[in-house]
Amino acid sequence: MLLQTKLFVPPAADALVPRPHLLERLNAGLKGKLTFVAAPAGFGKTTLIASWLNDSNFDRKVAWLSLDEDDNLPQQFYRYVAAALQPLTDSPLQLHQLAKADQPVSSKSFAKVWVMDALTIEEPFLLVLDDLHVIDSSEIYEAITFLLEHMPPQMHLAITGRADPLIPLSRLRARRQMTEIRAADLRFETAEIQTFLQFLSLEITLDQAELLNQRTEGWAAGLQLAALAMQSPTADKNRGRFIQSFAGNHRFVIDYLTDEVLRGQPLATEAFLLQTSLLERFNADLCAALVPDADASTILQTLERANLFLVPLDDQRNWYRYHHLFADLLRQRLSERFSAEDINHLHGHATAWLAEHDFVDEAIHHARACGHWSDVSAAVTRLGTKQINHGLANLTSGWLNQIPDEVVRKTPGLAIDKAWLLYMEYRVDEMVPYLEAAEKEKDDLAHVGETAVMRTFYLLMKGNIEDARRQAEAMCEQLGNSFPAETGGLRVVLGNAYEAMGESEKSGVAFTQAAEELLAGENWMGYSAAIVFLIRHHLEAGRLNEAYKVGSQFMTRYSSDARLQHGGGAQAVVYYALVLFERRDNSALQFVAEQVEQALELTKLMMPDIAVVIWMNLTLALIKQASGDQIEADELVRDAADRLNAIDQNQTMFVYYELFVRYYLASQQHENAEILMGQLAELDLPESNPVASLHQLHQVELLLQKGAPPAELETALTRLKSLNEPVIKLRAQVLTVLIQHQLGHSEEALESLELALEMAASQGWVAIFDTPVGRMIELLRTVRPTSSQQPFIDCILNALDKTANEHKSSKIQVDGVVLEQLSERELEVLRLVAEGYSNREISERLFLAVGTVKRHLNNINSKLYASSRTQAVARARELGLL
Amino acid sequence: MTNQESSNNYAIYVQGELSERWAQWFDDMAIAPEPERNVTVISGRLSDQAALHGLLNRVRNLGLTLIAVQKIEDEIE
Numbered sequence: 001m002l003l004q005t006k007l008f009v010p011p012a013a014d015a016l017v018p019r020p021h022l023l024e025r026l027n028a029g030l031k032g033k034l035t036f037v038a039a040p041a042g043f044g045k046t047t048l049i050a051s052w053l054n055d056s057n058f059d060r061k062v063a064w065l066s067l068d069e070d071d072n073l074p075q076q077f078y079r080y081v082a083a084a085l086q087p088l089t090d091s092p093l094q095l096h097q098l099a100k101a102d103q104p105v106s107s108k109s110f111a112k113v114w115v116m117d118a119l120t121i122e123e124p125f126l127l128v129l130d131d132l133h134v135i136d137s138s139e140i141y142e143a144i145t146f147l148l149e150h151m152p153p154q155m156h157l158a159i160t161g162r163a164d165p166l167i168p169l170s171r172l173r174a175r176r177q178m179t180e181i182r183a184a185d186l187r188f189e190t191a192e193i194q195t196f197l198q199f200l201s202l203e204i205t206l207d208q209a210e211l212l213n214q215r216t217e218g219w220a221a222g223l224q225l226a227a228l229a230m231q232s233p234t235a236d237k238n239r240g241r242f243i244q245s246f247a248g249n250h251r252f253v254i255d256y257l258t259d260e261v262l263r264g265q266p267l268a269t270e271a272f273l274l275q276t277s278l279l280e281r282f283n284a285d286l287c288a289a290l291v292p293d294a295d296a297s298t299i300l301q302t303l304e305r306a307n308l309f310l311v312p313l314d315d316q317r318n319w320y321r322y323h324h325l326f327a328d329l330l331r332q333r334l335s336e337r338f339s340a341e342d343i344n345h346l347h348g349h350a351t352a353w354l355a356e357h358d359f360v361d362e363a364i365h366h367a368r369a370c371g372h373w374s375d376v377s378a379a380v381t382r383l384g385t386k387q388i389n390h391g392l393a394n395l396t397s398g399w400l401n402q403i404p405d406e407v408v409r410k411t412p413g414l415a416i417d418k419a420w421l422l423y424m425e426y427r428v429d430e431m432v433p434y435l436e437a438a439e440k441e442k443d444d445l446a447h448v449g450e451t452a453v454m455r456t457f458y459l460l461m462k463g464n465i466e467d468a469r470r471q472a473e474a475m476c477e478q479l480g481n482s483f484p485a486e487t488g489g490l491r492v493v494l495g496n497a498y499e500a501m502g503e504s505e506k507s508g509v510a511f512t513q514a515a516e517e518l519l520a521g522e523n524w525m526g527y528s529a530a531i532v533f534l535i536r537h538h539l540e541a542g543r544l545n546e547a548y549k550v551g552s553q554f555m556t557r558y559s560s561d562a563r564l565q566h567g568g569g570a571q572a573v574v575y576y577a578l579v580l581f582e583r584r585d586n587s588a589l590q591f592v593a594e595q596v597e598q599a600l601e602l603t604k605l606m607m608p609d610i611a612v613v614i615w616m617n618l619t620l621a622l623i624k625q626a627s628g629d630q631i632e633a634d635e636l637v638r639d640a641a642d643r644l645n646a647i648d649q650n651q652t653m654f655v656y657y658e659l660f661v662r663y664y665l666a667s668q669q670h671e672n673a674e675i676l677m678g679q680l681a682e683l684d685l686p687e688s689n690p691v692a693s694l695h696q697l698h699q700v701e702l703l704l705q706k707g708a709p710p711a712e713l714e715t716a717l718t719r720l721k722s723l724n725e726p727v728i729k730l731r732a733q734v735l736t737v738l739i740q741h742q743l744g745h746s747e748e749a750l751e752s753l754e755l756a757l758e759m760a761a762s763q764g765w766v767a768i769f770d771t772p773v774g775r776m777i778e779l780l781r782t783v784r785p786t787s788s789q790q791p792f793i794d795c796i797l798n799a800l801d802k803t804a805n806e807h808k809s810s811k812i813q814v815d816g817v818v819l820e821q822l823s824e825r826e827l828e829v830l831r832l833v834a835e836g837y838s839n840r841e842i843s844e845r846l847f848l849a850v851g852t853v854k855r856h857l858n859n860i861n862s863k864l865y866a867s868s869r870t871q872a873v874a875r876a877r878e879l880g881l882l
Numbered sequence: 883m884t885n886q887e888s889s890n891n892y893a894i895y896v897q898g899e900l901s902e903r904w905a906q907w908f909d910d911m912a913i914a915p916e917p918e919r920n921v922t923v924i925s926g927r928l929s930d931q932a933a934l935h936g937l938l939n940r941v942r943n944l945g946l947t948l949i950a951v952q953k954i955e956d957e958i959e
Contacts, residue, residue, distance in 0.1 A: 040945045041943060255901055325944070335907075336903060
């Protein structure tokens with residue numbers, strides 16, 4: 001839950017001496033990149049910035065973020081930055097996505113997205129980071145440094161802190177791109193002091209003001225305390241004498257003055273101040289929880305009117321905090337006057353109230369101080385699972401990491417979340433003790449259901465299909481209709497179990513129901529996963545139409561619902577893309593391909609699950625290759641191969657081998673295909689495994705592509721006849737057509753083709769006919785007049801022709817002149833290529849996705865009739881373009 | 883214990899006069915004001931660098947002006 005108070009722009013303090021010279025400097029500084037105000041506590045840094053922003057002459061949009069120690073966790077920092085900037089623009093910021101990542105995001109990635117998001121804000125704006133000194137995370141400072149180097153012109157950054165920010169300032173200083181305001185600038189001059197006190201109806205002479213200046217050294221906090229002390233009913237009415245005594249006294253200013261101020265308060269108020277000082281932020285309600293006898297709201301009002309270091313945190317005057325310096329002093333006094341036990345009780349009350357009102361992070365602070373975890377446990381139990389279901393797993397993870405492990409294990413509601421989080425990171429064995437701890441709770445049905453989902457998933461992972469099925473079915477019965485999120489999860493388990501047991505129809509029903517229930521139960525992650533399973537289920541059974549229906553329905557929801565646009569949702573989009581690819585639905589595919597590319601960029605930054613990225617890369621590669629982007633496709637596959645090599649090879653990885661082989665065959669990269677197929681053979685999969693059949697298919701295709709002798713091809717035909725799985729049978733049939741044609745059996749080939757068309761027409765399997773070798777288009781044209789599938793043939797020819805044309809246009813080799821001018825952007829890219837930058841580096845410098853850079857390079861190549869970077873650069877130089 | 887990390891006595895000088903009541907705030911270090919020089923010496927044993935930086939942070943948070951930080955070598959018996 002975001003604390004809106006951190007984003008609140010402080011109002012200008014009323015009793016403030018106007019400091020026009022500082023305001024002028026600040027305004028002038030807007031031309032540069034950075035303003036920073038560095039001074040120790042109590043010098044009026046925040047007050048200065050606040051009065052600057054509230055000044056009538058200030059006309060920029062403002063994003064404000066008050067930092068505290070918790071913001072050292074980069075994910076938290078990004079969340080708040082995103083929340084601060086979002087109101088400034090209508091486009092949803094990508095920073096939100098980064099903030100939901102399950103693993104640490106590199107500072108570079110964050111910074112890049114930060115800059116990209118800043119670019120979407122059209123009007124000039126100011127981002128204020130208040131109290132930056134609490135941040136000691138080097139990652140965050142790296143990100144800020146990067147931001148400053150690449151800051152869009154419409155943005156200005158303002159920083160306040162008690163120490164110089166840990167960013168390299170010399171360059172900014174040298175180029176006069178920053179404004180520094182330091183303690184010396186903030187100190188009050190004698191005349192200003194006099195004005196300040198006069199404003200508070202405290203008349204003093206210039207000499208007295210001078211004395212006060214010497215004593216406080218123009219320190220704003222000291223002056224405010226002095227003013228309060230002077231206003232205190234117990235203070236000496238003779239101003240001169242008071243100042244004399246205070247100046248003559250050798251005790252430390254703030255020590256003395258605080259005592260004076262506190263002494264002047266009614267006892268009840270003093271007690272109130274001390275006890276509430278251990279709160280970071282408070283409203284009347286929370287204060288009342290700590291100090292039950294006091295009339296909290298009245299006291300707060302009085303304190304604010306008396307300007308007793310109370311800082312309002314919102315417009316409605318609900319939330320406040322004490323000025324940091326004052327809070328520190330009060331806490332010190334608190335520890336002097338109250339026993340440790342009493343202070344513990346205060347923390348206990350605080351954690352109880354905060355937990356009840358869902359302020360979990362702050363509740364955790366206080367729980368740590370007093371060791372009282374039951375309230376926090378209750379809150380996290382209440383909120384943790386929902387957060388995971390909404391794609392914010394890392395937040396729940398953050399909470400659980402701060403709670404002592406014994407507490408987590410003792411609390412079933414926490415243990416189950418911990419188990420989920422471990423499962424999501426594939427730390428399956430580690431999750432067992434937490435799962436067992438969670439199962440101790442047997443009364444709360446929703447919880448029992450949730451635990452059952454976890455348990456049955458675990459059983460599935462361990463290969464214990466029968467037990468998983470039995471338990472899941474039993475639990476579904478027990479839960480009935482009232483727990484959709486839980487039964488939905490169980491049905492996903494059942495879908496997988498039935499599939500493994502060969503009960504295909506039951507599997508489909510289970511997945512369909514699961515999707516409905518998970519959607520109803522608002523488990524977005526679960527819903528997306530169910531859709532993935534469902535689409536895959538239909539695809540493998542050959543039901544392309546069904547897969548398409550499910551996919552397009554999901555896509556409609558996905559494009560309009562930000563909640564789904566999480567890593568899980570992206571995977572479902574990729575499956576949908578695969579469906580469109582098979583149908584060669586080119587226009588829809590174009591749109592979806594762009595979505596996939598965007599999702600892929602973000603997913604690469606976020607997901608711990610590298611396997612998903614491999615999958616997305618390969619699918620995108622197939623799509624690109626089919627539309628003629630061979631260069632980009634190859635790059636994607638190379639990337640996928642690198643990633644695959646980086647992770648532990650285990651049995652489940654053979655799924656990716658299949659996609660790789662398919663790609664290599666589609667682009668006729670025989671050697672690569674053969675290497676992988678060899679590795680697949682070594683895995684020695686059982687005959688029943690569907691990948692085994694695919695493997696056979698690939699082997700035959702390879703023979704055909706390499707131009708094997710007729711005898712081998714004849715044998716291959718027999719092998720093809722033995723393949724019977726739904727889609728594989730169809731692919732085998734297409735290969736049969738090509739082989740027969742190759743062998744010269746024209747009549748048979750045409751007959752086989754007619755059969756293939758009949759098999760494929762009803763579900764619309766178009767892509768299957770786009771074969772890299774063989775004269776499929778010719779054959780289709782030949783069979784068309786007599787075929788019963790004319791509309792389908794036309795459809796295929798239409799789709800294939802388009803791709804053929806695209807192939808042609810990027811392959812024209814003509815000696816001659818450049819017919820089209822290179823665009824500005826293309827020249828930019830080419831220049832960077834000439835300087836030796838890689839695609840990745842170019843994408844960083846120009847803030848494009850890597851894919852876009854490659855697209856540009858493709859265009860450049862075709863415009864210059866070059867077939868490589870080197871050639872393109874050479875041609876461009878020849879033509880005087882570079 | 884390594885050389886860098888062995889605990890040491892430190893004396894931190896801040897401007898102004900702080901009363902002894904602040905000892906608790908500074909983890910029971912000794913607080914000794916020196917009025918003639920208008921400084922206060924905060925001294926005691928700190929276990930390592932992290933402890934030292936924590937202490938300096940607290941000095942900063944209070945808005946005290948830091949004058950000097952000295953490591954007091956242990957006397958060799």
